[in-house]
Amino acid sequence: MEHDAWPLVLDLAGVFFFAVSGSLMAAQKNFDIVGSLFLGSLTGLGGGVIRDLVLGRFPNAFAEPVYLAPPVAAAVVVFFLLPAVVKLRRTLLLFDAAGLALFCTTGTITALTLGANPISGALLGTTTAIGGGLLRDTVANVRPQLFDRHDIYAVPALLGAGLVAFLWQVGAYTPASGGAVAVVVFALRVLSLRFR
Amino acid sequence: MEHDAWPLVLDLAGVFFFAVSGSLMAAQKNFDIVGSLFLGSLTGLGGGVIRDLVLGRFPNAFAEPVYLAPPVAAAVVVFFLLPAVVKLRRTLLLFDAAGLALFCTTGTITALTLGANPISGALLGTTTAIGGGLLRDTVANVRPQLFDRHDIYAVPALLGAGLVAFLWQVGAYTPASGGAVAVVVFALRVLSLRFR
Amino acid sequence: MEHDAWPLVLDLAGVFFFAVSGSLMAAQKNFDIVGSLFLGSLTGLGGGVIRDLVLGRFPNAFAEPVYLAPPVAAAVVVFFLLPAVVKLRRTLLLFDAAGLALFCTTGTITALTLGANPISGALLGTTTAIGGGLLRDTVANVRPQLFDRHDIYAVPALLGAGLVAFLWQVGAYTPASGGAVAVVVFALRVLSLRFR
Numbered sequence: 200m201e202h203d204a205w206p207l208v209l210d211l212a213g214v215f216f217f218a219v220s221g222s223l224m225a226a227q228k229n230f231d232i233v234g235s236l237f238l239g240s241l242t243g244l245g246g247g248v249i250r251d252l253v254l255g256r257f258p259n260a261f262a263e264p265v266y267l268a269p270p271v272a273a274a275v276v277v278f279f280l281l282p283a284v285v286k287l288r289r290t291l292l293l294f295d296a297a298g299l300a301l302f303c304t305t306g307t308i309t310a311l312t313l314g315a316n317p318i319s320g321a322l323l324g325t326t327t328a329i330g331g332g333l334l335r336d337t338v339a340n341v342r343p344q345l346f347d348r349h350d351i352y353a354v355p356a357l358l359g360a361g362l363v364a365f366l367w368q369v370g371a372y373t374p375a376s377g378g379a380v381a382v383v384v385f386a387l388r389v390l391s392l393r394f395r
Numbered sequence: 396m397e398h399d400a401w402p403l404v405l406d407l408a409g410v411f412f413f414a415v416s417g418s419l420m421a422a423q424k425n426f427d428i429v430g431s432l433f434l435g436s437l438t439g440l441g442g443g444v445i446r447d448l449v450l451g452r453f454p455n456a457f458a459e460p461v462y463l464a465p466p467v468a469a470a471v472v473v474f475f476l477l478p479a480v481v482k483l484r485r486t487l488l489l490f491d492a493a494g495l496a497l498f499c500t501t502g503t504i505t506a507l508t509l510g511a512n513p514i515s516g517a518l519l520g521t522t523t524a525i526g527g528g529l530l531r532d533t534v535a536n537v538r539p540q541l542f543d544r545h546d547i548y549a550v551p552a553l554l555g556a557g558l559v560a561f562l563w564q565v566g567a568y569t570p571a572s573g574g575a576v577a578v579v580v581f582a583l584r585v586l587s588l589r590f591r
Numbered sequence: 592m593e594h595d596a597w598p599l600v601l602d603l604a605g606v607f608f609f610a611v612s613g614s615l616m617a618a619q620k621n622f623d624i625v626g627s628l629f630l631g632s633l634t635g636l637g638g639g640v641i642r643d644l645v646l647g648r649f650p651n652a653f654a655e656p657v658y659l660a661p662p663v664a665a666a667v668v669v670f671f672l673l674p675a676v677v678k679l680r681r682t683l684l685l686f687d688a689a690g691l692a693l694f695c696t697t698g699t700i701t702a703l704t705l706g707a708n709p710i711s712g713a714l715l716g717t718t719t720a721i722g723g724g725l726l727r728d729t730v731a732n733v734r735p736q737l738f739d740r741h742d743i744y745a746v747p748a749l750l751g752a753g754l755v756a757f758l759w760q761v762g763a764y765t766p767a768s769g770g771a772v773a774v775v776v777f778a779l780r781v782l783s784l785r786f787r
Contacts, residue, residue: 225542233549234542237525252448252644253653257515261449264514318656319649329629337730338533346617346626353625421738429745430738433721448644453711457645460710534729 205374209381210247210259210305211269216298218243218273221335226281228339235277238335240270243298246330250306250323254313292392295332299352300385303328303359304377308367317364324360329353351391359384401570405577406443406455406501407465412494414439414469417531422477424535431473434531436466439494442526446502446519450509488588491528495548496581499524499555500573504563513560520556525549547587555580597766601773602639602651602697603661608690610635610665613727618673620731627669630727632662635690638722642698642715646705684784687724691744692777695720695751696769700759709756716752721745743783751776 221242225235244260251258260266306327311320329345329352336343345352362380366372417438421431440456447454456462502523507516525541525548532539541548558576562568613634617627636652643650652658698719703712721737721744728735737744754772758764 228538228542229544230542231544233547234539234544237541237549248449253640253650255451255647255649257451258449261511261515261518267514267518315653318659319653322653322659333730337732338529338539340533340536340538340732342620342732343626343730345629346620346622348621348623348626351625353629424734424738425740426738427740429743430735430740433737433745444645451647453647454645457707457711457714463710463714534725534735536729536732536734 206305206308207265209301211265213298213301213305214243214247214266215269215273216243216294216301217246217331217335218270219277220295220298220332221270222273222277224335224339224341226277232274232278236270236274238339239273239277240267241338242331242335243270243273244331245334246302246327246332247306247309249330250310250327253323253326254310254315256313293389296385296388296392299328299356299388300359300381302331303356303384304363304381307360307363308372308377311364311367317368320367321357321360321364324363325353325357328356328360352388355384355387355391358387402501402504403461405497407461409494409497409501410439410443410462411465411469412439412490412497413442413527414466415473416491416494416528417466418469418473420531420535420537422473428470428474432466432470434535435469435473436463437534438527438531439466439469440527441530442498442502442523442528443505445526446506446523449519449522450506450511452509489585492581492584492588495524495552495584496555496577498527499552499580500559500577503556503559504568504573507560507563513564516563517553517556517560520559521549521553524552524556548584551580551583551587554583598697598700599657601693603657605690605693605697606635606639606658607661607665608635608686608693609638609723609727610662611669612687612690612724613662614665614669616727616731616733618669624666624670628662628666630731631665631669632659633730634723634727635662635665636723637726638694638719638724639698639701641722642702642719645715645718646702646707648705685781688777688780688784691720691748691780692751692773694723695748695776696755696773699752699755700764700769703756703759709760712759713749713752713756716755717745717749720748720752744780747776747779747783750779 218239221239222235225238230238244266248258248260303324307320307324310323311317315323333343333345336345344350359380363372363377366376366380414435417435418431421434426434440462444454444456499520503516503520505523506519507513511519529539529541532541540546555576559568559573562572562576610631613631614627617630622630636658640650640652695716699712699716702715703709707715725735725737728737736742751772755764755769758768758772
């Protein structure tokens, strides 16, 4: 695998993790397989589409067919493995946390690469990370997880996006330092789940 | 009527059909005439606005005042003919099916004409066809029709948009072949209503 | 203060008024301080972001960090003064009315300045004025205030936006005439609250 492929791979992994959460919500709401595919796509791709619209570029989700693969895979996984994944609720919260950690990093870098200033970049990274989940909960008519008083969700994403923008600004952003930020965000989110 | 006016006429017809469904939802929810006009506009114009934002052009709904006529007409029709249209629920599902058939065709062609590749074009056509109804149901806080297990809604739109993109790609798209696709989508949707 | 700063000041005041309404909704829904900040931001900035996306420019809310100050201030005010503001419900409806009056004016002028025709400008001004509140109510899963049969909300905004576009078209728009329109919209909205 080429070095340049890593950001794409991480971004697609984030799409998959969030798409699984969307397809699971569809299963809870008794939607059919098409509803599962659409809600998974909205969750996995929605945050990035909003980011790209704000940045004024043709959204990846529509421009690059490869972005359709993760939601399809997520819908299939949830459809065939539903009894197993329901048992694995803890594992799934880890997946969601991984999506959050990846998107606040890749979303911020995408915005900065396209010329956003550091504050705009951090805001757009946060929007990428929380946007899909907010769309999922709004369309499915449930109370947004983002607003749950007993759940620390947005703060790790905001911290991670801000840290990536800071590293970029001072010239210290590398794939390694970006990866370290993602790990920290993941850890904060997982700790918040354990100690809430 | 000039030949070039047909796409516009079909697009405005689609806006009207969907706007009627939005104004009817407003009536069911006991919104007033202003709410009826807004929800009808959101339903009839929302899918196209999302498509145009993704394509990076000034949305038709804001740029071309003629696009305001169908939602106004729909709100007036529903306001004055409400007792009749409620009885004509079957007729209205036919209208909604006609909107779906028209929008998956005109939405795809709009995207392809503006330079989208075939897959992007089919996705944007589908988005145009289902977006307005999804906004209608989300804003009105009802379970999206799109996700109804007993209702085949998105699949005909996806098939129609894919077929139009395929015809365009192989150079076989003509107004006649596009119209044939719309008729097939309409027929599939109506059959799904009869046999669900 | 320089003369040119007035539109920005009025726009930021509108953001603050609407952000307070979003943070109050968050308090009613028992969201935490982060939820209060996000729902306030969505309410105060959402209408302008939609307007800017339609106009094809980088949205102010992401481009200009100063736009983050009003939602932060609103979340802090609501957090610390909640018992007082709940008692001051009438005062808050006045704030919301002020936001509506300011946004239908500044939103229309923003669109016209960027080249929109008068009808597009009036539509975008109305969208700016009502968009944030619609997002607030949709995300919080409550019946949109916009659609309340006993509440005249959209009509004053539509009248104000139309009047500003007319004044602009005939060359009679000045900060003073724009301010007069905002006062009229505010008065209409307040009268509708008194006599509903």
